[in-house]
Amino acid sequence: MEGKGIDGKLDKSEQSCEEISHLSIDIGGTLIKIVYFSTNSKCSTSDEVPALSKERQEVPNGDLNHHILSGRLYFVKFETSKIEDCIKFLSSKKLQQCVITGAQCHHSHAVDKIKIKATGGGAFKFANLFKEKLGITLDKVEEMESLVTGANFLLKAVSHEAYTYIGGQKEYVQIDQKDLYPYLLVNIGSGVSMIKVDGDGKFQRVSGTSVGGGTFLGLGKLLTKCQSFDELLELSHQGNNRVIDMLVGDIYGGLDYSKIGLASTAIASSFGKAISENKELEDYKPEDIARSLLRMISNNIGQIAYLNALRFGLKRIFLGGFFIRDHAYTMDTISVAVDFWSKGEAKAMFLRHEGFLGALGAFMNYKDGNADFMAPQLVEQQPPKSSSCIVDRIHNSTRVHENENGAIDCRLRVSSSFKIYDEVKRL
C-alpha cells in the first residue's frame, strides 16, 4: 500500500515509483475525483500488501490480443478550487511523463490525441486547462451514466461494498447480483442526483435536490467559519442540534404530538429556535450549528430519496457521493429518515467507495479497441456473470474492507495495441 492519502497529498519518495496505466477523472463542483490503475504496488515501505504481479499473463480464454496486468485501482481526490494541485499531481505521474513526452512513447499518436476519460461538469469547464497545461484531451463521459456504471461495478464486483447503518451498527450487505435491480442511486455531491437504475446502462435521473454537500459546507462555512468539510463534520459530532432546532416538544410544551406520530424530540423546524431567542450568531456554539445543519440536510435527502423510491416501488436506496464520508451521525440521520418515512419498507445503504462512482464509471468507459490511448477491461477470475467488468479480488473480502484508502486489487485485461508507460519503458 502506498503512503498516499486519499486527499492526493504525496510524499516525494513515492512520486518516482508509480506506474499508472489507466486514469479517469470526475470533476465536480466541489471535488475532483481520480481513479487510476497502477501495476506498481511494491514501492511502499509497508509490507502489509503482498506483491502483485506486474507481468503479463495470458488471458484464460486464450485471447492472444490481450494481456493481463495485475495491480490496483487507487482513489484520490482534490478540491476543484485547487485544481492546480490536481494538475501537479498528474504532472508528477508517469502517465503524465508519457503524455507530455509523447514523442518518446511507442505509439504514433500525436500529443493532441492523448485522451483520458473524464466526467462531471468540470470535464467541460476545464477541458481547455487540461489541454494547455498537460496536453491531455478530456474524453467526456456523461455524468449520470458514469455514476450508474460505477455503482453497478462496485455493487457487483466488490463484496463488503454496501452496508447499512442502523442503531450505530454498520452491517455489510451481500448483494445478490440477480436481484440487484431496480434500485435508487442517490449521489450526494455538491448537489444531489437521484437515479432509478434498472440495469447496466439502463437508468433514468428521476429527481435531485440542490440541498446537498455544497449546502452543508457553504452554509457551514458562513455560519461557523470552518474551512473544510471534515472540520465541519468533526464539529457537528460534538454538537447538540436541540439548542437551535425547534422540536415538537418546544411547541407542545414538552409533549409528543402522538396523533400524527411525532415524538416531542422530533424536529418541527430546523433552526427554528433561532427565531425567538435574542441571540446572535456569535452566541451559538459552532458545534451546535454544524449539528443542526447536518441533520437538516441529511434528513431532507433521506426524505426526498424515500419519496422517489416509493414512486417507483424501489426497496433499496444506495447512497454515493462525498457527503457521507463514513460519518456516523450523517448515516444515522439518513437511515432513520428513510426508515421513518417508509415505515421500515425501504433501506438506505451506503457505499464504501461512495465518492468515486463517477470516476469509476468513466474508468469503465475505456472500451476495447475504440480509444486512442487506452483500451483495458477489468477481468474477473470467475466466469463473467452479467457484467463484463468484474473486479478480480486477490485478497479475501475482509482484506478489501480493511484497506484504509479503499484501493482495490484487481487485474486488467489490456488490448495489445494499447500503449502504456510500463510498456514503453521496457522497449
Next chain:
Amino acid sequence: MEGKGIDGKLDKSEQSCEEISHLSIDIGGTLIKIVYFSTNSKCSTSDEVPALSKERQEVPNGDLNHHILSGRLYFVKFETSKIEDCIKFLSSKKLQQCVITGAQCHHSHAVDKIKIKATGGGAFKFANLFKEKLGITLDKVEEMESLVTGANFLLKAVSHEAYTYIGGQKEYVQIDQKDLYPYLLVNIGSGVSMIKVDGDGKFQRVSGTSVGGGTFLGLGKLLTKCQSFDELLELSHQGNNRVIDMLVGDIYGGLDYSKIGLASTAIASSFGKAISENKELEDYKPEDIARSLLRMISNNIGQIAYLNALRFGLKRIFLGGFFIRDHAYTMDTISVAVDFWSKGEAKAMFLRHEGFLGALGAFMNYKDGNADFMAPQLVEQQPPKSSSCIVDRIHNSTRVHENENGAIDCRLRVSSSFKIYDEVKRL
C-alpha cells in the same frame, strides 16, 4: 374597517368600541393567530365599509332557538415569543371583560368553565398561562383537523380565496365545490405539514418537513442579523441568489446540462459557491443570502409537496401557513418547482387567508349546543351545499378581495342559550 393591522397593534381609540362574540386561537411555534367575530364595524373612521346590522334577525328557516348576528371575522397575529402582547390584546377586548368579570355576566358558569377554542402546540404549552392571566380555559382542537376545517371553509365559502401565481401573474381560481376533493394541503408554518384532504373531516397527514418558515427566519437571522420575517423577505426581494448558489453553469463551464433537462441557470447546489470562495459571511450582501435562503426553502417545499401529490394522484396543491405572505418570489419559486417536477401536471395554489387556517378551523369547531360559552354557526344565504359552515358574503367578491386585512363579512347563527357580552350589556 378598523384601524387595527393584522399584526395586532392597536390604537387606544379602538379598544373601547369592539364587541367580540366569538374568538379562536392558534398558537404555533412562531406565531399566534387569532380569528374573532365582531358585530361592531361602525367604530372605524373609515367609511369604506357599510354598516352591518348588530340586531338579531330571525333565521330564515324559522328556527326560533337561534339568532342571526351580522358582523365580521377578523384576523390578528402575534409572535409567540411575545405572548404577553397577545394576553394584553385579549385583556383589552370586551370578550375578555366578560371573561374576567365573569360574575357580571348573565350566565351562571364559573369563571373556570369559560373556554375558547384553541389549536396548535401552544394550546398545550400555554394552557396554564391563559388560565392564570385571563381565567380562560383553552378548549383544544386537534391541529391537523383545524387546518383542514379552515381550508375547506375558505375554499368553499370565499370566492377569490385561492389563486395561482404564474409568470408574475396572480389569477384567482374558481373552485367547483363538487370537484374540490381530494387535494393536498401544505401548511407552511415554522415547520411544514402536508395533508391529503378527502372531504370534511376526512384527511391524513401524509408528510411534512422541518425545513419551513422557522428555518427561513432562524437561519436568516443568524446569517443577516435581520430581526423580522418581513424584513428578511424585503431583503430577499433585492438580492441575487446566483452570487452564492452554485449553478449548473458554474460546474459545466456555462453550459446547460441539457441531457437531464437542467439549464445552466438551475441551482445545482444551494449556497454551494460559498465553498470555494475565500469569502466570509461579512463579504456577502445580506440581500443575496436572503434570496438564496428563500429560494432553497421554497424550492424544497415545492418539490416535497409535488412528490406527495404524485403519490396520491392529487392535481391540486393548496398552500397555507404564514410563510408565503403574498411574496412574489416565494410564490414564483414554489409554483415553478411544482410545475418543473410535475411537468405541468400539478398546480400550486395559494390562499389569501393562508396563515389563519388553523385558527379558522378551531373557530368552526364551536358546535351548536355543546359549548359552555359559545355556540355559533356560520350561516349562508344560499341553501347549504355540502358544508354547514358557509360564509354569508354581504359584499361582492371583489370587495372581499380588496379588503386589506382580510376581514370577512359574514353572519353567525347563534344559539339562544349562548351568552355574549353584547347580550349581557343590554340586560
